[in-house]
Amino acid sequence: MAEPVVELHGVSKAFGPVQALSDVSLRLVPGQVNCLAGENGAGKSTLIRVLTGALRRDSGSYEIDGHPVTAPTPASVRAAxxxxxxQELSLLPHLSVAENLFMGRLPARTGIIARNRLETRARKALDEVGLTELSPHSIVERLPAATRQLVEIAKVLxxxxxxxIVFDEPTTALTEAESERLLQHILRLRERGIAMLYVTHRLEEMFEIGDWVTVLRDGGLSEAGPISGYDEDRLITAMVGREISSLYPETHRHAGTPALRVRGLRRFDRSPSIDLHVGAGEILGIGGLLGAGRSGLLLSIFGAAPIVAGQVEVGGKPVKPSGPRTMMNAGVGLLTEDRKVLGLLPELSIRENVTIASLRSGSRRGLLPGREQAEEADRLLDSLRLRAGSYDQPVSTLSGGNQQKVLLARWLLTxxxxxxxxxxxxGIDVGAKGELYNVIGDLAADGLGIIVVSSYLPELLGLADRILVLRDGAVAGELPGSAAEEDVLRLASGSGGAELPDSEPPDSELPSGEDESADGGEVAAPRSATPPRPDDPGGVSRDA
Amino acid sequence: MPKLVWREPIETTTITNRPPGGAPDDAAALETVPQPRQAPEPTAEPKRRVVTLGDIAGRESGGLVVLLVAIGALTLASDEFLTGNNLANLARQVAIFGIIAIGQLLVILTAGIDLSVGSILGLSGASTAQFLVAGVPILPSILLGVAIGTVLGIVNGLLVTRALLPPFIATLGMLGIARGLVLVTTDAQTIQGVPDAFQVIANGTILGIPNLLIIAAVVTVVMWFVLARTVFGRYIYAVGSNPESARLAGVPVRLVTISVYMISGLLAGLGGVLLASRLGAGIPTAGTGFELNAIAACVIGGASLFGAKGSAIGAATGALIMGVLNNGGNLLAINAFYLQIAIGVLILVAVGFDQLNTRRSAAGG
Structure with missing residues (x-):
């Protein structure tokens, strides 16, 4: 086995009274992928920041190629x-791919950019990560998340x-297929003899590409060893400190009266119309590739994105989705995908974030609701086991899982x-995931209609009673919760040609240009391959 | 500097334990009801919490300290400072300016900015004087003057929310338009001959307290109450924190935004009327540069131009600090030019400290 290229030994780091890292050691060996595992707050990001020079360690040694690193800065570590x-991309959205790749060291003569040289270099860098069709002149802003992630890797290379190379949750924003592509690239980098530290919340990725795993728990080193010595249960045990029986709640639920019914919803003039319904006490999963229109569908149902046609009924009463407030009053809540941009009010306190959606209903003559509502919010947060020093602290100080709990509490309060x-x-760790799944299961058991959109198939299949798969903005089919991952993927990508016309509205005003989805993604699945009425993949459930 | 708790120590996470009761009703069964006002600590020990001055006095603490130090120093340095006469003078100087700063604060809290308050003040004041001179009774004249400011404020709000112009641009345009309007309608001449009864409003006293001070104090208290105790006030902070998140939480973002520009315009109009009353004339160029002073007062008082941070008390404190420095400079016969430098430095120091704090707490979190 080769000598490690980077070695951390006994590294500790404290923030004030809180010990974020204590006595952690890490070895990165050329041609190996070392997976860093641990729950949120276990110290993973701190370790990465120490490694990349963004943070100064308090004690311990740090060696690159056997040379001790005494005063690391981001620049010096990068140069080494x-x-x-x-995970949060460092690309400049308004500039072109080529400019991003060489920002800070653009090829130039006397200050004037050498455009030809820039283009050839960019071309070469992009080819290296398999982006052979991407023009170096494309503006980063307009690229899909997966492509941006690859551009980021090209930039690093x-x-x-x-x-x-340290990968900090690179697949968070990617769908399964895109993640797969990314992992293949990482394996290729491994063959080139690059040492890699790979951080992810998706355990199966670790088993797919990892050689070695380092598990952190509560700031300390929990375990480390070759990944062949682990299975999923053992890894989770090492991360959490005890065994977890099952992540997903039991599914013995009965769908009651329809809580939400959507008929003929069309988001744009030429987009296909969508029907869906979810019963009280039922969990409806919505799957599909990135860009299939899942998030847009939820936003439209919630009244936050405009629609051109369609009816929405909540609890049997028709509601016009004219705005989030209307839908909120009708009894619909939405937890968005991007918590930072579309959810949290970062400067406001935890409690203020929870009550913001319920202020009006609890208010008398425009005054803030009294203590009762605050206490109810506190009780909700307690019952969700929010971990915070005080509910008065700004919500931006919480970790991802806890922020999600705050948003959940916000909607439960309504x-x-x-x-x-x-x-x-x-972006939520395994432990908090399990808690969240339990809460979602409990909410359904309490008679709420639940819709879950997820790119993470085990989660989708584990949670949902029924799964609706979207493709290019249209319903591609419906599957029972017992379906297999392959069934979902087949519907989502259209590869199996599994199209279920009867799940689409029978009305005659289907848009003529249906195959030109409004998102016009380059991943548009070929609709021509659609046979009129194939056999059901994995058995289609049609419960009323 | 607020030290933020980085992470509470947890024994283990709870996964297979009791499922956290999601429904509000049975939630109470899980934990005892936390005492209000106390930091609720369901499972973790609260021992790692660090309380600082910032936690207690909020973001205005810095401004209050500066204000007290300035007052203390001036009391020692000048015999005249703590005299009733001088304080009344100080109050009259600061009052109008404080009223505008409060209006500006609302806009700044939504992460906007209102550059038109100085011009609106000039237009409202001169118009009121014109109405009075034309024989319109006092009360209608005042209402008309304030209404002009309010309408222009609504226009600002519509430009920002409907035409989607950046607040800086929308109100920069309004700055030019309002100033141009007043110069056109007055032909750039001072409007004289307003009735004495009108002048009493700003120059009179009640129980020895200048009317202007009372009005400014009422405005401050009302705005403090609105911001701290009403749903509308909370919505203002929410819009400033993240308008998209606020919208998805059911906050009427457009309405709130239009309202803050409207209130800013209304208070600028009120300021114009009061200034006309105090000077006994309508001066077309009155209020030039007030917008920047109002912004400075907000910033010195702890408001963040990125929104969602700041308070009415803070803005009033900021206005007072600037007033006290000016007043003290006069008493001590310090060249007014140096005072400008001092106020500039004060702004940089105030914001610099804030940045330092933010970075520290970020490094600790």
């Missing part, structure tokens, strides 16, 4: 060959010295009949 690909979750566990 330690590169990082972050253009550095003068690449010995180590006493909804229907709750919609868009990628509920994105």
């Amino acid at each position: 060959g330690v590169q990082a690909v972050y 253009t550095a003068d010295s690449v010995k180590v 006493k909804p009949k229907v709750l919609m979750f868009d990628e509920p566990t994105k």
Whole structure:
């Protein structure tokens, strides 16, 4: 086995009174993928920040190629060959791909950019990560998330010295198929003898590409060893500190009267119309590839995005989805995918974030609701086991899982009949995931209609009683909760040609240009391959 | 500097334990009801919480300290400072300016900015004087003057929410338009001959307290109440924090935004009327540069131009600090030019400290 290119030994780091890392050691060996596992708050990000020079360690040693690193800065560490690909992308959205790739070291003569040289270099860098069709002149803003992630990797690879690459949850924003592509690239990098540290919440990814796993728990090193010595249960045990029987709640539920019914919903003039319904006490899963229109559908049902046609009924009463407030009053709540941009009010306190949607209903003559509502909010937060020093602290100080709980509490406080979750566990660690699944199961058991959109298939299949698969903005089919991952993927990508026309509205005003989806994604699945009425894949359930 | 708790120590996470009761009704069964006002600590020990001055006095603490120090220093340095006469003078100088700063604060809290308050003040004041001179009774004249400011404020709000112009641009345009309007309608001449009864409003006293001070104090208290105790006030902070999130939480973002520009315009109009009353004349160029002073007062008082941070008390404190410095400079016969430098430095220091705090708490979180 080769010598490690980077070695951390006994590293500790404290923030004030809180010990974020204590006595952690890490070895990164060329040609190996070391997976870093741990719950949120276990110290993963702190360790990465120490590694990349963003934070100064309090004690312990840090060696690159056997040379001790005494005063690391991001620049010096990068120059020494330690590169990082972050979950939150560092690309400049308004600039072109080529400019982004070489930002800070654009090829130039006397200050004037050498455009030809820039283009050839960019071309080469993009080819290297398999983006052979992407023009270096494309504006980053207009690229899909997966492509951006690959551009980010291409950028890292253009550095003068690449010995180590740190991947911080690179697949969070990607669908299964895209993640797969990314992992293949990582395996290729491994063959080139690059040492990699890979951080992810998706356990199966670790088993797919990992050689070695380092598990952190509560700031300390829990375990480390070759991944072949682990299975999923053992890994979770190492992360959480005890065994977890099952992540997903039991599914013995009966769908009651329809809590939400959507008929003929069309988001744009030429987009296909969508019908769906979810019963009280039922969990409806919505699957599909990125860009299939899942998030847009939820936003439209919630009245936050315009629609051109369609009827929405909540609890049997027709509601016009004219705005979030209307839908909220009708009893619908939406937990958005992007908590930072479309959910949290970062400067406001935890409690203020919870009560914001219920202020009006609890208010008398425009005054803020009294203590009762605050206490109810506190009780909700307690019951969700929110971990915070005080409910008065700004919500931005919480970790992802706890922020999600705050948003969940916000909607529970409005006493909804229907709750919609868009990628509920994105960026949330295993422990908090299990808690969230339990809560979702309990809510359904209490008679709420639940809709869950997820790109993470085990989650979708584990939670949902019924799964609706979208493709290009249209319903591609419906599956029972017992379906297999392959069934969902087949419907989502259209590869199996599994189209279920009867799940689409029978009305005659189907848009003529149906195959030109409004999102016009480059991943548009070929509709021509659609046979008129194939056999059901995996058995289609048609419960009323 | 507020030290933020980085993470509470947890024994283990709870997964297979009792499922957390999601429904509001049975939620109470899980934990004892936390005492209100106390930091509820369901499972974790509260021992790691660090309380600082910022936690207690909020973001205005810095401004209050500066204000007290300035007052203390001036009391020692000048015999005249703590005299009733001087304080009344100070109050009259600060009052109008404080009223505008409060209006500006609302806009700043939504992460906007209102550059038109100075011009609106000039237009409202001069128009009121014109109405009075034309023989319109006092009360209708005042109402008309304030209404002009209110309408222009609504226009600002519509430009921002409907035409989707950046607040800076929308109100920059309004700054030019309002100033141009007043110069056209007055032909750039001072309007003289307003009735004495009108002048009493700003120059009179009640129980020895200048009317202007009373009006400014009422405006401050009302706005403090609106911001701290009403749903509308909370919505203002929500819009400033993240308008999209606020919208998805059912906050009427457009209405709130239009309202803050309207209130800013209304208070600028009120300021114009009061200034006309105090000077006994309508001066077309009155209020030039007030917008920047109002913004400075907000910033010194702890408001963040990125929105959602700041308070009415803070803005009033900021206005007072600037007034006290000016007043003290006069008493001590310090060149007014140096005072400008001092106020500039004060703004930089105030915001610099704030940045430092933010970065520290970010590093600790």
